[in-house]
Amino acid sequence: MKRFLQGWAKNEKWVNLILLAIAVVYPLLFGRAYLINVGTLCLVNVLVSLSLNVLTGYMGITGLGWAGFFGIGAYTAAILSTKLGWGFLATLLAGAVMTALCGILVGLPTLKLSGRYVAIVTMAFCEICRALETNMDWLTRGSRGIPNIPRISLFGYRFPKWMQYYTILILVVLTMFIINRIINSRLGRGILAVKDDDIAASAMGVNPFRYKVMTFAIATAFAGLAGAFYAHYIGFIDPSNFTFDQSTIFISMTIMGGLGNLMGSVLGAISLTVLPEILRPLMDVRQIVYGVLLIIMMLVRPQGILGGFNLKHIRQQMSVRSGGEKHE
């Protein structure tokens, strides 16, 4: 296990490239529409899980109502494209911006509270969103949902299934790149400092509140991005897609993957999306097996699949060790 990790840490770039290559050739190898569909939904969930990991893994706030933000992105895209006829890229951007604005709106008054209360706030916010989506009939058509959301298209060209897969793949890769850059920037270091100890961080000149609001906005923006894509991809949304149950699935993905590890989010989201599909032949007992597997996962690796592994740290240890040998 240790050698495996060291090997991974040494060749991280190559491993990432190989994983990316697998993701790229996947629709070419498995051309069946069903498999491409599962792959696309996997990537949507990966995107959500990545955004939630920014909040939960790097800022230490358990986001219990993430489906609410996902839903805002989806509804924004759906309403703008069906009522105002906006194009795909515009609605994608609008979904992200709108969700980030809602995130700031929720964050500004509440992020001064301790983390566990923010968790409640996100949970309550998700319920409020669902109530609004169900009852603002003139805008969201209530529980009848919004049908006929235009499929993803660019300059009038409607994307076939496999191109939608690549669209979300590009979004995921971009998101990972951006989040990775943010985590390794001044902002990211500030966030990590605030997570570890906000009083110590503020003594070092980091304003915890400002950093928290910024992180919250970034995390919600990506959730909204995923939601906007999802609305276009599925073509029909209603409030039952964005319930507290959905939120618990999102947080399970993130925690099961490993907090504070982007690759973990990828693995967690993929496994919890694929698992119900594999279990489909079990029919009625499918959900029971799913629950049991979730429990077993937590028993075997409570810190998540990749939780507690820090490749950078392993690399540092290795270089210290080899450096020490040179001096002798």
Add this chain to the structure above:
Amino acid sequence: MLLQQIINGLTVGTTYALVAVGFSMVYSVLELANFANGAFYVFAPYMVVLLYASMGWGFIPAFLIAVLATGALGALMDRFILTTIRNHKAQTSSSMVATLGVSTVIINGLIAVFGSATRSLPNAVNIGRIHIGSAIMTGNQLVIIVTSLVIMAVLSVIVYKTKLGSAMRSIAQNPVASRMMGVNVNRIITITFFIGSVSAAIAGTMVAMYYGSVDTTLYTSVSVKTFASAILGGIGSVPGAMLGGVIIGMLETFVAGYWTSAYKDMIAFIIIIAFLIFKPNGLLGHRKLNKV
């Protein structure tokens, strides 16, 4: 009208309060949001349906067995799943995911056995109704309010007056120090889970009898609302959780009665957020000092 709303609100509120007290006890000891609590809340009435309505037991034995079985389920969940996760020294959010798994298993197990349709639960406690002015309080409502209050009183005595209770409160403050003082931490936590599940089971059964039916979709809204009640009252405070539950039940009833039932859940949550902003430690919670 007003009096009737108060009675209805009090009925719903005391059941939330009862679940919230158990939830709050677990939360204060472990900082763990036990999402299996909502599943226990529907598990017990289904047991009563099975024993009382289908197998023809008397109501009292059916009720007692159902409640004890649910309590045992909670204790077993802690003993075999959560204790193991705690021993790994993982963050509490992992335990939270495990409780989500447990609730998935219970809810879908119930659906597999009983089907997803609503099951009716005959009313066993039929003691007529009382007229208070223009309002009517049914016997059921009286039983719910009185039972909830009595159980919550018992729980308060346990938490604040017994050795078990002081062990719980000491673990909530500092588990390591408690262990050094000779508290059997894991056993106390398991007992806390037992108590929490029992109170959820009693509340769930009473509510099912009140509405005359039970179905599995109840558990989400109950989880969310008890969580909210516990926070509103102040985590770890038994009277706080009671107050929180009653306030949320009242709010819900009043919004539904005087305005619109469509927004009744939303109003409750908006008030919770507002409350957290202005009184972050809840109504009766203690202020936690920030220390480096």
